[in-house]
Amino acid sequence: MPLIRNSYGKGRVRIMRVKRDSARHEVRELSVQAMLSGDFDAAYTEGDNSKVVATDSIKNIVNIVARDHVGAENEEFAGLLAKYFLDRYDHVSGVDIAATETKWTRIAVDGAPHDHAFVLDGNGKPFVELSATREASRLVSGVTxxxxxxxxxxxxxxxxxxxxxxxxxxxxxxxxxxxxxxxxxxxxxxxxxxxxxxxxxxxxxxxxxxxxxxxxxxxxxxxxxxxxxxxxxxxxxxxxxxxxxxxxxxxxxxxxxxxxxxxxxxxxxxxxxxxxxxx
CATH class of the missing domain: 3.10.270.10 (Urate Oxidase;)
Structure with a gap:
């Protein structure tokens, strides 16, 4: 029987990026899902894992890209992550990134936003969704x-x-x-x-x-x-x-x-x- 379609990856990779190159720190906390599609049919139909990037490796790549780009905005970070997979693995033809942000708001001290102290902002969760191939990409931002x-x-x-x-x-x-x-x-x-x-x-x-x-x-x-x-x-x-x-x-x-x-x-x-x- 034919394998109609397939994709796989790592979900709920939680990462906190702290940009601290000045006294005023920036924080971005994300829960990331990275899904790959491409030449993976044999892993499903024949049990041949020779082209499979382990999901643990996918998690590590999320962390690596986060460390290399701590200051990137969420939309930019999604694009950099997709590019990493497409550049590194020739047999990966498509990458789908979904990232949901946990928002932190600066604590006000004597009426002024603090440089490095934050309180959880509970109203709405921003998210980014990117579908990318080597030829094109589709980027969506939003809030839930x-x-x-x-x-x-x-x-x-x-x-x-x-x-x-x-x-x-x-x-x-x-x-x-x-x-x-x-x-x-x-x-x-x-x-x-x-x-x-x-x-x-x-x-x-x-x-x-x-x-x-x-x-x-x-x-x-x-x-x-x-x-x-x-x-x-x-x-x-x-x-x-x-x-x-x-x-x-x-x-x-x-x-x-x-x-x-x-x-x-x-x-x-x-x-x-x-x-x-x-x-």
Missing amino acids: GLTFLKTTQSGWENYVFDEATTLKPTADRLFATAMDASWLWSSVPASYPRANAAVLAAALKVFAGTYSPGVQNTMYLMGEAVLAAVPEVAEITMACPNKHYLPIDLSPFGRGFDGQVFTPTDEPHGQIECTVGRG
């Missing part, structure tokens, strides 16, 4: 679980109302989500960190400052704003689970609902997704 909320200027009205509908329309509700988003690069920005920050700033500005008739419309407007703000982004894909905050009925206790007390729940949740690109 970026959680944000607004307490008004959001509604849900004029939807299909039939025998299955129990949800009541409203022009004033809480809007909360934990967004997963990824953006495809069409060219290299002057700075990936500044461009990534601009992506999120443009999206959150729309979220905070625009009335939302529904998550769908808000996501589309956020995507439009991102493409206008960052010309190097070709398209952005977003998934926004609707984290519900349900009004609590306190009428049995002689208290009406005044938009102040809710029950948080995110199961089940609405799942809204879209991709916005350039025409």
Whole structure:
């Protein structure tokens, strides 16, 4: 029987890079997955491992490239890692790198960010995904679980109302989500960190400052704003689970609902997704 496709590699290679060539240190903590494809069929079909780069060696290469490039931004690091495999092993035809960052934020001491002390930033995990061959590459940056909320200027009205509908329309509700988003690069920005920050700033500005008739419309407007703000982004894909905050009925206790007390729940949740690109 034919072997249709195959790849292998090392996952969850955790690496902390500390750039300490000055008094102000930079930290980048990543969990990396490196997958190789190429002339490996014989390892599967015949048990011939003569061309297999051991997954332990793949882990060591991640560490080596990290040490050689402690100051590289995450997107650049992914490219350097893929290049190392493609340059070193002729029988490797493709490399897929996925790297998720654990974010650390500088501790503020007397109002000033400290040079070498950090606190864990729990909101959202940046990531990079790179698929590379010797001929071409595809680079995506993104964030998972970026959680944000607004307490008004959001509604849900004029939807299909039939025998299955129990949800009541409203022009004033809480809007909360934990967004997963990824953006495809069409060219290299002057700075990936500044461009990534601009992506999120443009999206959150729309979220905070625009009335939302529904998550769908808000996501589309956020995507439009991102493409206008960052010309190097070709398209952005977003998934926004609707984290519900349900009004609590306190009428049995002689208290009406005044938009102040809710029950948080995110199961089940609405799942809204879209991709916005350039025409």
